[in-house]
Every structure is written in C-alpha cells, then in structure tokens.
Amino acid sequence: MIPIQLTVFFMVIYALESLTIIVQSSLIVAVLGREWMQIKRMSPVDMVFISLGFCRFCQQWSSVLYNFCSYFNPNTTFWYIGIIWEFTNTLTFWLTSLLAIVYCVKVSSFTHPVFLWLKWRILRLVPQLLLGSLLISCVAIIFSVIRSRIKFQLISMMHLPGNNTVTERIKMLLQNFLIFQQLVLLVIPFLLFLASTISLIASLCQHLGQMQRHNIGHCNSSLKAHFSALRYLAFFLIFFTSYFLAIFITIIDNLFNRRHWFWAWETVIYAVVSIHSTLLMMSSPKLKKVLKVRCWGLETA
Template sequence: MIPSQLIVFFMTIYLLESLTIIVQSSIIVAVLSREWVQVKRLSPVDMILISLGICHFFLQWSSALHNFSSYINPDNELWYIGIIWEFTNTLVFWLTSLLAVVYCVKVSSFTYTIFLWLRWRILRLIPRLLLGSLMISCVTIIVSALRVVFFKSQLISMMQLPGNITKTETLRTFLEKYYIGQHLAILFTPFLLFLTSTILLIASLCQHLRQIQHHDTGHSNSSMKAHATALRFLAFFLIFFTSYFLTIIISTKYILRHKTSWFWAGETIIYSTVSIHLTSLMLSSPALKKVLKVSCCGPKLPAAPGTIP
C-alpha cells in the first residue's frame, strides 16, 4: 500500500526529529564522558545528564525501529522492542524527577530540616539514587511484561476455541484498559515527584526574587536577572516535560494504528517535545553550553596585544 502524502510528511518530520534526538543524546554522552576522563569526576547534575543521554539514545532507536517495522510489516509484533522502549521511557521519567529533586534541594532557600539534611547528603546519595531508579524501572517493566504475556496467552488460547467471540472481545478490551492503567501508574509517580520539586523550586525563587526587589544596588540587579533567567528556564523545563507526559498518556489512551496519519502526527508531537526538552537539559550544563557556544559561534580568536580579554 502506497502511503498518503500526509503520512509521508509526518513520517519525514518524525525521522528528522529522531535523528536530532540521537545526535543530541550522543553529544551529551560524548561531552560529559570527555569531561569525566579529563577531570576524573562528575557533578551530580552531570551524572544524571549522562544517564539521561544514554536513555534517550536507546529510547529513540527503539521507537524508530518499532514504528517503521510495524508500518512495513504490521503482522510482525516486535514486543521486545516495545519492552525496551517502555523500560527506557520509564527510566527517563525517574531520572528527570531525580534531576528536579537535585535542583530543588541545592538551589531552593527553604530552611526546613528535611531540606537541610538532603542538601548535606545529596552529593553522596546521587550514585545510589541512580542505581535505585534503574532497579525500580527494571522491576516495574519485568512485572508489566509478565502480566501482559500472561493475558495475551489467555487471549490466544480463547481465540482458538469456537464460540468464545464475546469473551475474547471482553478480554481484549480488559487487556487494553489494563495496559493503559498500568502505564499511567508507572509514569505518574515519578512525574508527580518532578512536578512537586519543580513547583517548590519556582516558589522558592519567586519568594527570594521578591525579597531582593527592595534593593537598588548593582549586585541586587544582577541577582534579579539571574533569578529571572532561572525562573524562565524552570518554566520552560516544566512546560515541555509536562507536554511530553500528557502526549504519552493521550497516545496510550487512544491506541492508533501505524497506518494512519493521526498516529504519525502524534509521534511527531511527542518527539518534538523530547527534542526541546533535551535542548533545555543541554543548556543546564556548563560543559554542554560551552560546546554549543563553540559549535554555533566558532572558536574564540585570541585577543590582540594591549586589549582587554
């Protein structure tokens, strides 16, 4: 079957977005790995960023392989690629929520006991929290895969028996609703943690910004600019990761066939938010910002003798 022009259009955009995300993820991993080799250490934020880069790399490859393989051969159900996508997507949510928690603990001006304790311990806890995110994602996906395999085996055995059409459709509907509910439950917990941490950090920065507005010194003006920039970044970060969460949930709830233009339009929207989200993550790391400035503006020329550098 020859695809329509609309499907080809969305498929092309999706392919370009996939390549962009793969390149962005590769840059994050390559730059931070080089930084790790040179300096022999990584900051907590960079540890999370390099983990996110690896996850997004495999997430996008599994998404592209699954979508194009399912379009070319719909009868061949590549369930193992779907499991890789679901695992990496779940891990992305946990790592993003962990990044939001680190920002909230280190930057916020709250003086509650729990914040002071976390601020003192967060640097040591990051490797354990990364390992914990990996283990939680592994356990949830293993349990999810086993349950789905069990229900599908029940469905296949019922389809082979005559006169079970009504029961088969009931089980199929239950399986789809169960998958949607399970997917919601898996992603909602880390997303709620991300949302809470980001909102708390925005509230803390707004409170501190109101406190320094009464001063008219040059230092307070620079502090206000820094706080305003941080607030814009956090709002940007919150909007696009929330958009990614909502589009994932909507696409899960309204299961569309790979042959339709609506499916490819949905994939285009989902991964455009991923690409923008990755861009915001890259701008949060000084090492990555330095690479982006050099690649966009070219290498900095040496200053002429007698001039101020």
Template sequence: MIPIQLSVFFMIVYVLECLVIIVQSSLTVVLLGREWVQVKRLSPVDVILTSLGICRFCQLWSSMLFNFFSHFHPHCVFWYFGIVWEFTNTLSFWLTSWLAVLYCVKVSSFSCPIFLWLKWRIVRLFPWLLLGSVLISCVSMIFSAIRNHIKIQLNSMRHFSRNSTVTERLETFLQQYAIYQGIMLAVPFLLFLASTILLMASLSQHVRQMKQHHTSHSNLSLKAPATALRSLAIFLIFFTSYFLTTIISIMGALVNKKSWFWVWEAVIYGIVSIHSTSLMLSSPKLKRVFKVRCWGLEAA
C-alpha cells in the same frame, strides 16, 4: 482518515525529530564522558544528564525500529523493541525527576529542616536513588513483557468463541496494566512537578527580595534568577506536555489511532526534542563547551 501524503510528511517529520534527539543525546554522552575521563569524576547532575543521554539514545532507536517494523509488517510481532522502549521511557521519567530534585535542593533557599537535611544527605543518597530508578524500570519492563505475551495470546484466541471468558479476563488485565503504567509514570512526574514548583517559588522569593534593595548592582544580579525562572517555566511546560501525551497514548484515547498514528508520534517526539534541548542547556559544562565550539567556528 488523513491523506497518505500527509501521513508520509509526518512520518518524515518524526524521523527527523528522532535523529535530532539521537544526535543531542550522543553529544551529551560524548562531551560529559570526555569530561569524566579527564577529571575522573562527574557531579550528580552530570551523571543524570549522561544517563538520560544514553536512555534517550536507546529509546529513540527502539521507537523507530518498533514503529516502522510494525507499520510495514503488521502481522509480525516485535515485542522486544517495545520492552526496550518501556524500560528507557520509565527510567528517563525517574532521571528527570531526580534532576529536578537535585536542582531544588541545591539552589532553593528554604530553611525548612527537611531541606537542610537533604542538602547534607543528597549526595550520599544519590547512588541509591539511581539504583532504585533502574530497579523500578526493570519491573515495568517485566510487566511489559507479560503484556506483550498476553496480546499475542489474545490475537490467537479471538477466533474461538469457547475462549470468550478467558479473552475477557485477558482484556481486563490489559486495561488494568494501562492504569498501572500510567501510575508508574505519574509518581516521578509528581515528584518532578513538586520540585520544580518549589524551586520556582524559591527563585521568585529571591527576586522579590532583590527588588526591595533597588540598586544598579542588584538590577544586574536580577538577570540570572529571572533567566532561570524562564528556563524552568519552559522546562515545566514541555515535560508536562510530554507526560500528558504519553498518558493519552497509553490509555488509547485517540479515536482513530491508525490514521493519526504518525501525526501523534511527530507531536510526542517534537516535545521530546525541545525537552532534550532544554536539558542540554541546563548543564553549565555543556553550555561552556558549545560556546567554545561556536567561537572556534566563527574564528575559523
């Protein structure tokens, strides 16, 4: 049991992290949305970043509303906020994995026939990939609604011993649902992991080839792939950390979940905040806009 003052501190940290992510997501949507209005088109990468911004915005608000309402009104059921979080969380995992696939296909220099075919077809497949991600997220939302309905039934049936068999069956279903939920997130994560590792391998191969032709010009050109490798490593570490913390939270691995709840939420969304920042910096358009804004502020 942690002191109440420490719980309040981590509660404030959690709120600040959520507000930072909401501001980041709003800026991404506004800036890329304005780009779409001006140019009348967006690249697949920018479409994913815009969709992720909308997802994060809804996810963070649903998380805050659900956590605070459940904390201060523990006897009330706010299942609709949990369903929104389930949908946006699953969709954000798939969008992040497709972003890694796009970067891998466009940047990597592998001559494998599969990569060559994907380079040619990825733009045409892109709308179907997004539609499939939305449909899978809708399925997870339906299962989340069923899980919340079962939880409500369990709370009302635990007082009656004659319903012990039904109660055990419902609890077994909840355990199976936790496994299913973990698999639903593991599939896009493994896709993200494979794409990122392949892209890092391609960039490392490119760096080695550049070092073999050791000239002053090649030393300057080495900075771009080296910076990209560092960014990918950071991106991989924090998205992996977010996946692991989410899986631990789903599986209920915390021993004293109530007393450490706000600590756990602060850790999870601290990772999400860094992950969102790295996503924003992955877009050349967003980086260019921020540089212009910062330059304007300094000139003023």
C-alpha cells in the same frame, strides 16, 4: 483518512526530530563522559544528566525501530522493541524527576530543618537513587514481559474453536492492568517532578523579590541570572508537562493508535521531546559552553 503525501511529510518530520534527539543525547553523553574520564569524578547533577542522555538515546532508537518496522510490517508484532521503549520511557520519567529534585535541593534557599537535612543527604545519595530508578524500571518491565506473553497465548487461544468469552475477559483485564501500571509508573515521578520544579520556582521568586527590594548596582548580574533561571524552569515545566500529557493521552485514548493518526501524533510527541532535550542542554553550564564554542567555531569558519 490522512492523504499519503501528508503521512510521508509527518514521517520525514518525525525522522528529523528523532535525528535531532539522538544527536543531542549523544552530545550529552560524549561531553560529560569525556570530562569524567579526564578528572575521574562527576557531580551529582552530571551523573543524572549523563544517565538521562544515554536513556533518551536508547529510547529514541527503539522508537524509530518500532514505529518504522510496525508501519512497514503491520502483520508482525515487534513486542520486544516495544518493551525496550516502555522500559526507557519509564526510566526517563524517573531520571527527569530525580534531576528536578536534585536541582531543587541544590539551588533553592528554603531554611526549614527538614529541607536542610535533605540538602545534606540527597546529593550524597544520587548514585543509589539512580540505581533505584533503574530497579523500578526493571521490575516494571518484568511485569510487561509477562503480560505480553500471556496476551500472545490468549490471542492464539482465540483461534481455537469454542467459547471465547473467558479469553476476551482475561484480555480486557490485561489491557486494564497495562493502563493502570503505566499510569502509576508515570504519574508518581511526574508528581515528584512537578512538586520539585514548582518549589524551586517559588524559592527563586522569593529570593528575586528580596534582591529587588535591596537592589544595588552590583546585583544586576544576579537579577539577570535569576530571571534567566526562572525562564528556563518555566519552559522546562511546560514542555515536560506537555510530554506527560501526550503519553497519557496515548495510553488512555485508542483514537491516536489508529493508523491514519499515528505519524501526526508521533510528530507532536517528539517535537516536544526535542525542545525538552534542548532545554536540558541549555540548563547545563558545561554543555552550554560546548555549544557556544562549537557555534562560534562554525561562524568563524
């Protein structure tokens, strides 16, 4: 059993991490939304960025509400808030994979005809792909709502006199279906993200090798830019993979659903999310420019 002081410590850390993620997501939406209002158009990458920022904003608020409400009211089931978190979490995975695909197609230097065709087509299809990600998440959440309603009916039936063997089997079947559904909906976009990010890293490494073999004075800035991009991609890959593994463990291992481990595990998960959001912001030139201006303004003040 974790001491109450340590539990309070993890709760405070979790709250600070949540506040950081909410501010980061709000900044992404505010900066890109203001630019969209000014110039009346948005690049494919920025479309995915602003969608991901809004989705993560909603996800973090639903996480905060569900965790604190469930902790302080353990006898009440806040299933509707949990459904919102599940929906936004699924959508976050699909949007992150879409962002990785768009970056891979836009930046990498592969010359295969299929890849060139994708490069020409996919940037035009970003609005449709965003809509597709939203539809996949909506279909998944419909199944989750139906499953939750059936689960509550089974729980009420278990209090009635009689043989509960069939009810227990149906409940176990629903639990297994939940695990299978969530894993499928998260594994597919994660594999797409993994393939896109590794392909982009391979392309940048190949291009970097070519530049180093023909290195001349004016290429130094390009070499630095490539090294910086590779560093961001490596961290991006590590932290999103860590987030996937944390969610994966939470789904398949009931150990981390125990009350005395709960806040410690939530702190680990959202520390990874906070770092991942920071890397996302730093990978966008527009957001990076805004951050530099704000930081410079604070320093001069």
